[in-house]
Amino acid sequence: xxxxxxxxxxxxxxxxxxxxxxxxxxxxxxxxxxxxxxxxxxxxxxxxxxxxxxxxxxxxxxxxxxxxxxxxxxxxxxxxxxxxxxxxxxxxxxxxxxxxxxxxxxxxxxxxxxxxxxxxxxxxxxxxxxxxxxxxxxxxxxxxxxxxxxxxxxxxxxxxxxxxxxxxxxxxxxxxxxxxxxxxxxxxxxxxxxxxxxxxxxxxxxxxxxxxxxxxxxxxxxxxxxxxxxxxxxxxxxxxxxxxxxxxxxxxxxxxxxxxxxxxxx
Amino acid sequence: xxxxxxxxxxxxxxxxxxxxxxxxxxxxxxxxxxxxxxxxxxxxxxxxxxxxxxxxxxxxxxxxxxxxxxxxxxxxxxxxxxxxxxxxxxxxxxxxxxxxxxxxxxxxxxxxxxxxxxxxxxxxxxxxxxxxxxxxxxxxxxxxxxxxxxxxxxxxxxxxxxxxxxxxxxxxxxxxxxxxxxxxxxxxxxxxxxxxxxxxxxxxxxxxxxxxxxxxxxxxxxxxxxxxxxxxxxxxxxxxxxxxxxxxxxxxxxxxxxxxxxxxxxxxxxxxxxxxxxxxxxxxxxxxxxxxxxxxxxxxxxxxxxxxxxxxxxxxxxxxxxxxxxxx
Amino acid sequence: xxxxxxxxxxxxxxxxxxxxxxxxxxxxxxxxxxxxxxxxxxxxxxxxxxxxxxxxxxxxxxxxxxxxxxxxxxxxxxxxxxxxxxxxxxxxxxxxxxxxxxxxxxxxxxxxxxxxxxxxxxxxxxxxxxxxxxxxxxxxxxxxxxxxxxxxxxxxxxxxxxxxxxxxxxxxxxxxxxxxxxxxxxxxxxxxxxxxxxxxxxxxxxxxxxxxxxxxxxxxxxxxxxxxxxxxxxxxxxxxxxxxxxxxxxxxxxxxxxxxxxxxxxxxxxxxxxxxxxxxxxxxxxxxxxxxxx
Numbered sequence: 001x002x003x004x005x006x007x008x009x010x011x012x013x014x015x016x017x018x019x020x021x022x023x024x025x026x027x028x029x030x031x032x033x034x035x036x037x038x039x040x041x042x043x044x045x046x047x048x049x050x051x052x053x054x055x056x057x058x059x060x061x062x063x064x065x066x067x068x069x070x071x072x073x074x075x076x077x078x079x080x081x082x083x084x085x086x087x088x089x090x091x092x093x094x095x096x097x098x099x100x101x102x103x104x105x106x107x108x109x110x111x112x113x114x115x116x117x118x119x120x121x122x123x124x125x126x127x128x129x130x131x132x133x134x135x136x137x138x139x140x141x142x143x144x145x146x147x148x149x150x151x152x153x154x155x156x157x158x159x160x161x162x163x164x165x166x167x168x169x170x171x172x173x174x175x176x177x178x179x180x181x182x183x184x185x186x187x188x189x190x191x192x193x194x195x196x197x198x199x200x201x202x203x204x205x206x207x208x209x210x211x212x213x214x215x216x217x218x219x220x221x222x223x224x225x226x227x228x229x230x231x232x233x234x235x236x237x238x239x240x241x242x243x244x245x246x247x248x249x250x251x252x253x254x255x256x257x258x259x260x261x262x263x264x265x266x
Numbered sequence: 267x268x269x270x271x272x273x274x275x276x277x278x279x280x281x282x283x284x285x286x287x288x289x290x291x292x293x294x295x296x297x298x299x300x301x302x303x304x305x306x307x308x309x310x311x312x313x314x315x316x317x318x319x320x321x322x323x324x325x326x327x328x329x330x331x332x333x334x335x336x337x338x339x340x341x342x343x344x345x346x347x348x349x350x351x352x353x354x355x356x357x358x359x360x361x362x363x364x365x366x367x368x369x370x371x372x373x374x375x376x377x378x379x380x381x382x383x384x385x386x387x388x389x390x391x392x393x394x395x396x397x398x399x400x401x402x403x404x405x406x407x408x409x410x411x412x413x414x415x416x417x418x419x420x421x422x423x424x425x426x427x428x429x430x431x432x433x434x435x436x437x438x439x440x441x442x443x444x445x446x447x448x449x450x451x452x453x454x455x456x457x458x459x460x461x462x463x464x465x466x467x468x469x470x471x472x473x474x475x476x477x478x479x480x481x482x483x484x485x486x487x488x489x490x491x492x493x494x495x496x497x498x499x500x501x502x503x504x505x506x507x508x509x510x511x512x513x514x515x516x517x518x519x520x521x522x523x524x525x526x527x528x529x530x531x532x533x534x535x536x537x538x539x540x541x542x543x544x545x546x547x548x549x550x551x552x553x554x555x556x557x558x559x560x561x562x563x564x565x566x567x568x569x570x571x572x573x574x575x576x577x578x579x580x581x582x583x584x585x586x587x588x589x590x591x592x593x594x
Numbered sequence: 595x596x597x598x599x600x601x602x603x604x605x606x607x608x609x610x611x612x613x614x615x616x617x618x619x620x621x622x623x624x625x626x627x628x629x630x631x632x633x634x635x636x637x638x639x640x641x642x643x644x645x646x647x648x649x650x651x652x653x654x655x656x657x658x659x660x661x662x663x664x665x666x667x668x669x670x671x672x673x674x675x676x677x678x679x680x681x682x683x684x685x686x687x688x689x690x691x692x693x694x695x696x697x698x699x700x701x702x703x704x705x706x707x708x709x710x711x712x713x714x715x716x717x718x719x720x721x722x723x724x725x726x727x728x729x730x731x732x733x734x735x736x737x738x739x740x741x742x743x744x745x746x747x748x749x750x751x752x753x754x755x756x757x758x759x760x761x762x763x764x765x766x767x768x769x770x771x772x773x774x775x776x777x778x779x780x781x782x783x784x785x786x787x788x789x790x791x792x793x794x795x796x797x798x799x800x801x802x803x804x805x806x807x808x809x810x811x812x813x814x815x816x817x818x819x820x821x822x823x824x825x826x827x828x829x830x831x832x833x834x835x836x837x838x839x840x841x842x843x844x845x846x847x848x849x850x851x852x853x854x855x856x857x858x859x860x861x862x863x864x865x866x867x868x869x870x871x872x873x874x875x876x877x878x879x880x881x882x883x884x885x886x887x888x
Contacts (some may be wrong), residue, residue, distance in 0.1 A: 048888070055470055057888050077469035086470070089888065093467035095460055105453075106460045107471045112453040119452030120445050126452065133453060173472060388869070391876050394629065398828045399872050401821075402865035409862030466888055511821070515631075515694055522691045551712075554702035562695035565688050566680055 006069050008033040008209050009054070009085075009177055014063035016049055023049045025233040027063070031177070036203060036210045038224035038241075040217075042253055045230040047213045048090055051179050055087050056080035067177070082110070086175035088166045090182050090213075096155040100146055100165055103154055104137040107172035111136070137172065143205070144168045144198065160191040164198070171202065177209045184216045192216060196223050221245070229253065285436045292432070302432055306500055308540035309439040313493040315520040315532040316446050317486035322518070323526035324450050325482040326462025328393060330514050331400030332490050334407040335377040337509035339491025340498035341417055343373030344426045347499065353427045366429040370438075370495040377491025378484050385480040401511050408506045422505030423498070430500035438496060442489045447529050449485060458482050459527075523564055596731045601854050602847065607738045607807065609846025610745035614800040615823035616830070616838035616845075617752065618670075618793030624769040624833035625789045626682070628689050632673055632696040634820015636794050639700065640666045640801030641717065641811050642710055648718055650709070655720040663798035670794025671787050679783070704813040717809035741803045748799055749839055752792070756835060765789055769833065822849070829868055831881025840879060 007030035014027040024046045031037060039047050052058045054065060056077040064073040072080055095103050114129035141147045144164050149157065157165060163183055170178060183199070184192050196219055203210055214220045220227060221241045229237040229244060231253040237244060244250055248264035288305065291297035314332065321329050346369035347353045353365055388399045417423045449455050460468035461475050469475050498504040516539075524535030542560065546553030615637065622630045644662040647653040653661065677692040704710045724736040756762040767775040768785045776782050804819065805811060822845060830841025848867055852860035877883045 052888055057466065057470075077466075078472050078474045081470055081472035089467070089470075093464050093470075095463035095467065097463060098459065102456065106456045106468075106473075109453050109457055110472060114453075116449070116452075116454055119454055120448045122448055129453070169471070387873050391872060394623075394828055394832055395872055395876055395878065397629075398825050399869050402825070402869045406862045406865045409859050409865075413858050413862075519691055519694060522687050526685075526687065551702075551706045555699060555706060558695040558698035558702070562677060562692045562699070565691045565695070566677070 007031055008035075008068060009211070010066045011050075011054070012064050014050070014053060014065065015061045016046075016053055016058055017061045023233055024053065024060075027230075027233075027235050029228060029235065029238075031209060031211060033176075033209050034207070036199075036212065036223055036225050038220040038227040039211060039213045039230065040215070040220055040227060040244075041230035041236075045253075046233040047230055048181055049233075050230070051087060051181055051211075051213065054080070055085060055179060081173060081175075084174075084176040085179065086170035086173045086177070087179035088163075088170055088181055088183060090185070092162055092166055094154045094162055094166055094169070096153075098154060099150065100141065100152055100154055100157065101134070101137055101150040103165060103169050104140055104172045105133050107169045108133055108137055111174070140168050140172055143202070160187050160195075163187070164195070167198075167202070171206060174206075175208070177211070180210060180212045180214075182213055182215065184214055184219050187216075192219060195219070199223060281436070281440060285432075289432055303500070304541060304544055305537075306430065306432060306435045307497070308537035309435050310493040310497050310500075311517070311520060311536040311540050312533045313439055313442045313489050313496075314517045315524060315536040316443055316529055317489040317493070318517050318521050319524075319527065319529065319532045320446055320450060320458075320482050320486040322521060323528070323532075324455060324462065325458040325479060327389065327479055327483065328397045329400045329483070330397045330511060330518070331402075331404035331407075332486075332517050333509040333511065333513035334400075334404035335381055335487040335490040336494035336497075336513070337407050337411060337504070337506070338377040338380050339370075339373035339494030340504040340509070341373070341411055341423060341494075342376040342491070343369040343495030344423050344498045344504050345417065346372045347427055347429065348423075348425070353429065355427075362429065366434075366499070369429075370492055370499075373495035373498075374488045374491040377494070378488035381487030382480060382484045385483045389476065389479045389483060401514070404509070404511050404514055408510055411504075411509075412506045417504075420506070422503055422507075424503055426498050426502045426504065428499060428502050430496050435496060435500075438492065442492060443529065443533065446485070446489065450529070454478075454481070519561065523561065596729060597854075599729070599732050601850050603732075603734055603738060605847030605850035606843065607741050607846070608850060609843035610742050610749075611800050611803050611807075611842075612819065612823045612826050612845050613839045613842025614745055614748060614796045614803070615819060616827040616842040617749070617835065618797050619824050619827040620830070620832055620835060620838035621765075621789050621793050623827070624835075625765065625772075625786055626678070627686055628678060628693065629824065630673070630678075630793075631690065631693040631820075631824075632677075632700060633670075633793065633797060634816035634823070635697050635700040636666045636669055636797035636816070637801040637804065637819060638704065638811075638813060638816035639669055640798030641805040641815065642704065642715075643798075644802055644805065645715060645717055645811060646709065648720065659799070659802045662802055663795045666798030666801070667791040667794040670790035670797070674787060674790045679786075701813050701817070710813060712813070715811040717805040717811055719809070721806060737807055741807055744799065744803060748796060752796070752835070755792070761785070761788055825865075825868060829871065829878055831878030834878070834880045834882075837878055837880035844879075 009029075009031040011027055011029050014024055015022065016024040027050060039050065041047055049058065053060050056072075056075050056079065059074050064071060066072065067083055067085060070083070072083060095106070112129045112133055114123070114125045118126040118129070138147055138150060141150055144167070146161065146165060146168060149161065154162065154165065163185075167180065167183060180199070184195055187195060199210065200223055202208065212220070212224065224241060226238065226240055227244045228235050229247070229250045236249050236253060237247045239247070246263065248261070251263045288297060288302060292299065292302050314336065318329065318332050321327050347366060351365040351369060353362055384403055388396065388403070391399050411417060412420050450458070457468065457473045457478050458481075460471070460473055461478055465475055494509070520535045520539050521532060523539065524531030524533070543553060543557055546556050549556060615634065618633050618636070619630060622628055622633070640662040643665045644658040647658040647661055648655060673696055677696050678689050681689040681692060705712050721737055721740060725733045726736070726739075728734055756765065764775065764780045764785045765788065767778070767780060768782055772782050775785075823842060826841035826845035827838045828841075829845065830837030830839070849860065849864055852863040856863065871879070875881070
């Protein structure tokens with residue numbers, strides 16, 4: 001499944017400063033295809049900033065990013081997306097006034113298969129393309145259990161369903177890399193359980209590589225194959241869930257110096 | 267190429283009937299030329315409002331300079347028909363109509379080109395800043411035409427051949443609205459709507475927001491230019507004062523009253539707000555006061571969506587009755 | 595060089611008037627994100643109130659001015675109550691439309707009134723012109739001095755109110771986050787009304803200054819200055835009070851120089867300059883780029 005010699009995503013010495021504040025410092029990582037990697041750390045550690053840098057919303061102050069061996073540093077958001085990187089947002093950015101179906105359909109735009117002229121003149125190609133767009137969007141919704149809500153306006157969905165919809169929308173792009181920003185935020189235990197299953201299912205079915213920011217340790221420890229820990233803009237630890245749980249630096253980052261020293265002593 | 271759904275079919279028949287009725291009454295001398303004139307102006311306003319809707323209602327970009335593109339269309343089309351093709355009363359029909367169309371096309375293309383060029387730097391601006399940049403552009407265009415003596419300068423471009431007639435206006439309005447509507451209700455229009463809803467999210471989904479904003483802007487300005495050309499060949503005059511930001515605001519008013527992102531709303535509001543001042547003419551000076559009051563009441567109490575809601579209900583009941591009647 | 599100085603003084607004079615008007619736009623925008631298109635017409639109302647009091651009621655000029663400013667302040671509050679407040683929770687574009695409606699209503703309404711009428715009226719000469727020679731070739735009139743001094747004093751008072759009084763603090767709080775302000779016990783509606791009142795007062799003052807310097811009154815006299823002041827406010831960073839002052843001044847100076855240089859296309863030059871600046875500072879000169887949290 002793909003050339004696992006070249007990492008799917010590589011970051012070298014990524015720096016991002018906002019004026020005087022350095023949000024990301026010397027971040028480096030290599031993500032292999034098919035991995036599910038977690039990115040954790042206290043609030044303000046710079047995790048979302050890393051996502052924003054990868055997806056092209058911010059330009060790095062220094063450092064570089066490669067995707068499938070291709071340099072993507074400094075590319076605009078839509079260019080990064082076109083190369084196969086999709087993402088969700090920390091504070092859900094759905095198209096609130098549009099329906100569930102429309103949200104997913106728009107993301108599927110590269111596969112519409114008809115031109116502007118076709119739309120204006122309403123050729124057969126257009127009608128066929130529209131039919132396909134709708135069908136494929138509905139199929140995707142079905143994977144997420146949202147098919148019955150297809151006609152509902154996105155802002156009327158319950159919170160948990162909105163998060164799922166955002167992921168479904170990202171998948172409509174048929175990406176190779178999926179960046180999930182706190183997908184479990186605000187969910188209750190049942191929703192979290194079903195989300196974990198959904199993520200694993202979707203990863204297998206769509207051959208995805210996933211980088212996941214999460215605060216819910218159950219999710220991180222439960223489905224991530226390896227974990228990166230950030231604090232104050234730097235990656236301070238990386239390893240398996242087991243290793244991370246015992247790493248004194250990680251404990252210190254979350255619980256403070258004394259807890260860290262305590263862990264180190266043991 | 268199938269576009270004859272039941273709804274489209276009804277709209278088409280209704281439009282044809284209305285056209286035939288008005289044209290017939292006018293030819294028979296029962297309907298004054300003046301009324302037809304007002305209807306024609308109303309239809310050009312409909313083109314303007316629908317096109318502004320594409321930019322503002324569907325793509326969410328606040329443009330206060332639409333009349334500027336109208337001006338470009340008016341002047342350029344008049345330049346072609348008067349100076350280049352030299353159409354006059356002696357020109358035979360077979361020469362006249364195609365060159366008229368060509369002139370209109372030239373005007374519309376000029377407006378579209380201007381929009382494309384202006385759009386590249388300006389559409390990076392957001393919200394109120396885009397508004398004043400477009401407003402600025404509008405005023406620059408006015409100053410430009412005010413100072414170009416070969417198109418009349420401050421006296422305006424006069425003696426433009428009267429080539430616009432009810433048939434042309436109807437055809438071109440229907441055509442324009444169809445094109446814009448077909449654009450909007452397609453995956454291309456959907457990407458514009460995505461930009462309106464959440465630009466950052468749209469970008470993250472691979473939508474080239476800069477390109478689509480420019481596309482909507484250029485397309486809409488093409489039709490604004492077309493409307494300008496039609497009007498110039500109806501009034502036989504193109505004067506800078508017709509295209510100031512006040513006109514841009516007029517179009518925006520029609521858009522808001524008709525409802526953002528509602529094409530039928532834009533058409534109805536445009537025609538209604540063109541007819542309204544005429545209907546109020548009896549009150550002379552007072553109508554200038556009544557018109558804004560009606561406008562304010564309309565916005566405050568929002569009757570149009572309520573009217574639409576009621577008509578939707580009626581339509582739904584009628585359809586169910588029809589369906590039952592067909593034994594489905 | 596001396597030409598430059600003269601024009602500069604002219605520019606500052608006009609600029610301070612624009613600044614006063616721009617302040618009204620920017621304060622209202624800062625607090626409820628509305629572009630009050632009818633703001634420019636308050637200039638007209640202020641001018642006519644002063645005119646009518648002086649000519650028909652034989653009121654002395656200073657009193658007439660204060661009266662005009664008060665009426666305009668009240669006018670601002672009324673505008674808000676009647677046309678904008680009901681639309682507070684609706685998309686902004688609706689309030690924009692009612693604002694235009696109010697503007698048309700005021701202009702055309704004034705026109706139909708017999709004592710204002712469609713024609714021009716001449717504002718009485720309340721200040722006899724006196725010239726001062728700053729240098730042998732540069733002349734400043736007392737009207738210009740009056741204009742600039744009054745405007746600057748008003749702006750200074752405004753700054754004091756905003757920075758040093760409780761109501762000023764409330765205004766700043768509401769413009770940052772009206773919900774939080776409400777939770778802190780601030781009567782948001784009252785603060786908004788005060789904002790409109792202050793904006794109106796400044797517009798009235800601008801009207802007086804304009805009428806003294808350019809005595810031709812008409813029901814439509816507020817449109818163009820209003821538009822220019824609005825542009826100035828956005829140019830300086832809409833919602834930003836120092837921005838409005840700076841924007842207004844620069845506007846006045848650029849316009850004066852452009853008119854002096856090539857009056858036919860002065861307005862064109864002006865807008866081209868505006869657009870050029872916006873492309874480099876997309877949120878206006880002093881406006882903070884609103885960093886969107888992603």
